[in-house]
Amino acid sequence: MKARYRYRFYPTSQQKQSIAQLFGCVRVVWNDALALCKQLDKKPSSADLQKIVITGAKNTEERAWLGDVSCVPLQQSVADLDVAFKNFFNSCKGKRKGSKVGHPKFKKRTSSQSARFRIGGFSLKGDGVYLAKIGIVSPIWSRELPSEPSSVTVIKDCANRYFLSFVVEIQPIPSEAKNSSIGIDLGIQTFAVMSNGEKAESPSYKKLDRKVRKLQRKLARQPRDSKRRNVTRIFIAKLHNKIADTRKDFLHKLSTKIVNENQVIVLEDLNVSGMVKNRKLSRAISQQGWYEFRTLCERQSEKLGREFKVISRWEPTSQICSDCGFKWGKIDLSIRSVLCLNCGTEQDRDENAAKNIAQVGMGNRHDYKRAQRDCQTMKGSRTL
Structure with a gap:
C-alpha cells in the first residue's frame, strides 16, 4: 500500500x-x-x-x-x-x-x-x-x-x-476495535452525528471567509501585473491555506478517532455536486469537506483492516423511525426532532438518520410498511 x-x-x-x-x-x-x-x-x-x-x-x-x-x-x-x-x-x-x-x-x-x-x-x-x-x-x-x-x-x-x-x-496493521459498527450522518450545523449519540462540531470559517471575500474585491480593483496586486494575491492564498489547514486538521483527527474505535464504518453517499447548486447553502457545503472526510475514512480503514461501507443516497434514512420502522415521509430541514406516531418516541433528526444508516449498512432494516399498517389499525381502534 x-x-x-x-x-x-x-x-x-x-x-x-x-x-x-x-x-x-x-x-x-x-x-x-x-x-x-x-x-x-x-x-x-x-x-x-x-x-x-x-x-x-x-x-x-x-x-x-x-x-x-x-x-x-x-x-x-x-x-x-x-x-x-x-x-x-x-x-x-x-x-x-x-x-x-x-x-x-x-x-x-x-x-x-x-x-x-x-x-x-x-x-x-x-x-x-x-x-x-x-x-x-x-x-x-x-x-x-x-x-x-x-x-x-x-x-x-x-x-x-x-x-x-x-x-x-506501508504495510497495513490490522487491530481490534472497541465497537462493532457505527453510522455517521453528515451535516452543516453539526458536521457529523454518530449512531452512538456522539456529535462532532466543525470549526468556524466565517471570519477567515469574510477576510477572503474582502481582499478578493480589492484584488479585482487593482491593475494587473502590479506589485500591490501580487502582494494581495499572496495574502489571499495564505488565508485560503489557513482555512484548508484548519479543515484538514479537523478531518484527520476525526477520521482517525472513528476508524480506531469502530470495526465497521458506514456513511451515506451524498450528491454533493447537486447540493452545491443551492445558492444559499453552496458556500457552507463546500467548506465542510464531506468527500475529503469520506476519502480519509476509507484510507484509514484500509490501513487498519476495518470495513468501510457506503449506502445508497436513495435510502430514506431521515424519513423512518429507527426504533419501530414507521415511515413519516419527508420533513422540512427546519424540523430538527420528530415525534413518532407509532411508538411515541421523540427522535432527533440527525441521530435518527445515523442509526438508520448503521442499520442499513449492517443489513438490518425495519419493515416500515408493516409498521405503517399497524399504526393505521391502532388509529382505527381508537376512533371506534
Missing part, C-alpha cells in the same frame, strides 16, 4: 533561485509538449515528446538553459502530461469512474508549482535530502519515513511555502 508523507522545508536564497529555475523549466517543457500535441492530429508517444521538447530543445538557442537543471523532473513532466491525456481520453470514453476529467491545460507561473524526482535524482543523506543540481535541503521531520521513498516531489504553493512529498510503501 502506497502513501504520501509530506514535510515542510525552508530553502536558502540560493536554493530558492535553483528551485525557481527548475519550476520554470518543468513548466516550459509541459507547455511546449501540450502545444505540440494540440498542433498534431495524433498525439505522439511520451518517448517521442521527450526527444522533441527536451533532448532536441537543449540543442537550440531558445531552450539551451534546459540543460542547467536535472533531466529527471523534465522527463517526469512529460510523463505526467501523458497520464493526463490518458485520463482525459478514458473519461470521454466512459472507462474512468468518477466525475469527468477535463483536457490538460497550460501551466501558469502564479499557480502552485511542483517537480518530481525519481530514484537517481534524489537521495537521503542523514537529516537532509539531496536533490540533483539543487543541493541538500533540510526538511522538518515531524515523523519518520516507514520505508525508503520511491520518489519525492518538490512543491511550492501559492503562498510561497515549500514542501517535500515522499511516496513510500
